[in-house]
Amino acid sequence: AQSVAQPEDQVNVAEGNPLTVKCTYSVSGNPYLFWYVQYPNRGLQFLLKYITGDNLVKGSYGFEAEFNKSQTSFHLKKPSALVSDSALYFCAVRDGGTGRRALTFGSGTRLQVQP
Amino acid sequence: DGGITQSPKYLFRKEGQNVTLSCEQNLNHDAMYWYRQDPGQGLRLIYYSQIVNDFQKGDIAEGYSVSREKKESFPLTVTSAQKNPTAFYLCATTSGSTDTQYFGPGTRLTVL
Numbered sequence: 001a002q003s004v005a006q007p008e009d010q011v012n013v014a015e016g017n018p019l020t021v022k023c024t025y026s027v028s029g030n031p032y033l034f035w036y037v038q039y040p041n042r043g044l045q046f047l048l049k050y051i052t053g054d055n056l057v058k059g060s061y062g063f064e065a066e067f068n069k070s071q072t073s074f075h076l077k078k079p080s081a082l083v084s085d086s087a088l089y090f091c092a093v094r095d096g097g098t099g100r101r102a103l104t105f106g107s108g109t110r111l112q113v114q115p
Numbered sequence: 116d117g118g119i120t121q122s123p124k125y126l127f128r129k130e131g132q133n134v135t136l137s138c139e140q141n142l143n144h145d146a147m148y149w150y151r152q153d154p155g156q157g158l159r160l161i162y163y164s165q166i167v168n169d170f171q172k173g174d175i176a177e178g179y180s181v182s183r184e185k186k187e188s189f190p191l192t193v194t195s196a197q198k199n200p201t202a203f204y205l206c207a208t209t210s211g212s213t214d215t216q217y218f219g220p221g222t223r224l225t226v227l
Binding site for chain 2 (some may be wrong): 009044045103105107
């Protein structure tokens with residue numbers, strides 16, 4: 001079985017400050033990890049993924065995430081937050097060793113960036 | 116959202132009715148998925164299809180049915196057996212070459 005935990009329901013940060021949205025995962029095989037963002041009443045937009053290679057992954061809109069195998073974490077980061085980054089963020093995982101490509105999602109973290 | 120369309124955007128259902136949600140894609144992806152989103156619970160997998168004429172139950176399939184007669188289309192029927200169908204429904208596809216899942220804009224279903 002695979003699972004994802006996003007321990008914070010909401011993260012508040014001031015515009016211009018760095019932001020971190022936390023994610024830990026559990027999977028029996030090799031983890032394929034993803035971050036998505038959702039704006040109100042919209043579908044999910046892909047931000048970045050880790051499948052293999054460099055532990056630091058860079059994605060869209062200046063976001064990056066670091067894969068840490070020993071801590072089973074994949075935290076999302078951005079050096080300088082924008083008000084327009086305010087949205088709902090989802091971390092997701094799947095077992096790269098299986099044929100089922102469906103993702104298991106965390107419960108989401110709402111990011112609020114204050115001007 | 117480009118390449119995946121879902122219709123309608125909003126759908127209202129009376130208790131006891133079956134309704135069908137449409138999902139169409141022009142990305143030529145083999146795999147398609149249906150998720151349900153409830154507040155504070157993330158997304159849960161209803162059904163998925165890895166190839167035409169084949170589909171598998173996900174984690175919460177009870178009260179739902181699907182078909183995959185064409186590569187481009189993966190409609191979801193919410194039956195009267197689904198006791199709490201009010202939710203936001205998201206369709207997705209996966210690119211076999213990039214292993215990335217892409218989502219449609221969603222359908223919000225409300226039971227009156």
